[in-house]
Amino acid sequence: MKTTLKMVIFSLIATVLFLVPNVCKADVTTVADEDSLKEALANNAVISLEDDITLTGPIEITNSITINGNGHTIKGAEGFTSTTANKSLFTASNGGSLTLTNVKLANSPKYGVQAYVGGTVTLNGVTISNCAYGAVLVNGGTLDVKSVTFGSNGNNTGIEVSTSKGAAGQNAVPKIIMDGEIKAGDDCNIFYLATDENDATTKVQIENNSSEQKILFTEDGSIVLADSENNLVFKSNAKDTLQVIGETEVYTPNAPKAEAKEKDSTPKTGSVNYVAITLSIMAIAGSAVLVMKKL
Numbered sequence: 001m002k003t004t005l006k007m008v009i010f011s012l013i014a015t016v017l018f019l020v021p022n023v024c025k026a027d028v029t030t031v032a033d034e035d036s037l038k039e040a041l042a043n044n045a046v047i048s049l050e051d052d053i054t055l056t057g058p059i060e061i062t063n064s065i066t067i068n069g070n071g072h073t074i075k076g077a078e079g080f081t082s083t084t085a086n087k088s089l090f091t092a093s094n095g096g097s098l099t100l101t102n103v104k105l106a107n108s109p110k111y112g113v114q115a116y117v118g119g120t121v122t123l124n125g126v127t128i129s130n131c132a133y134g135a136v137l138v139n140g141g142t143l144d145v146k147s148v149t150f151g152s153n154g155n156n157t158g159i160e161v162s163t164s165k166g167a168a169g170q171n172a173v174p175k176i177i178m179d180g181e182i183k184a185g186d187d188c189n190i191f192y193l194a195t196d197e198n199d200a201t202t203k204v205q206i207e208n209n210s211s212e213q214k215i216l217f218t219e220d221g222s223i224v225l226a227d228s229e230n231n232l233v234f235k236s237n238a239k240d241t242l243q244v245i246g247e248t249e250v251y252t253p254n255a256p257k258a259e260a261k262e263k264d265s266t267p268k269t270g271s272v273n274y275v276a277i278t279l280s281i282m283a284i285a286g287s288a289v290l291v292m293k294k295l
Contacts, residue, residue, distance in 0.1 A: 030047075033051070037059075046066045048070060055077060056077045056079060056081065058088055061090060064097045067101065069102050072103060088112065098113070098119070103125075106130045110131070112128040116167065122144040124147050127148070129151025131154060133160070134157030135159065138175070139167055139174065140163050145176065145178055149183040149184065150185070153188075158188050158190040164198050175206070181212045182213060190233070191236035195239065205244075206245070216251035217249075220240060230254050
């Protein structure tokens, strides 16, 4: 009986030791072109790029995908086409989760990436440029910012916050999670609140987890990006009907620093110059001594 029990325990331990490495190690698929990328996207996968990739059409993510760009670029082709109005390079929706790491997105006829209803996009070490409508569209979905740099994009827009009428019909609320830092040029509209006729945004949810930057709001309906010392980095356009919810607060500017006054070295009228008095006394005393010696 004891021998049998030992054998069972030994078998269980051996099975666990065999399975643990396989569970912990995620399958990584290496791709170098659009076809191999689309094939890898069909499964929940971690994808590694070994070359730049040109897309001829939009890619929709409805499962869990991580793309490690290894510094490569994913760009839209000159003949980029779509059978729908969606012409972003990537769109995460309907439970889809897309994590982009160490990759560049460029040359989209609309946005570089879109977070649509039920979708989450995470940006970590991502640079987005030359996208006709803007870098990122948060359209009823969730954007998690760890590290992103905005180059030159259409309308100078970094992140457009919107709830299109179609998304609004699903009671969607766009959400931005600040887990790191946004970098952009001085002329970049880091945040833009959509105001077009198809927009129905009434709420936006904010979650601040970063020690580097935080997203706040103003009472007139603007979204503000502030640094770790509460200095204003960017203030968006205002939308007075917008309700900002979540882990954030009203932005209060820092009080202006008082200018240091220059020290006035000029003696004030009526002040006692003790050094001059001392020297005068010493001179008089010296003169008196000389006079006494002559006498």
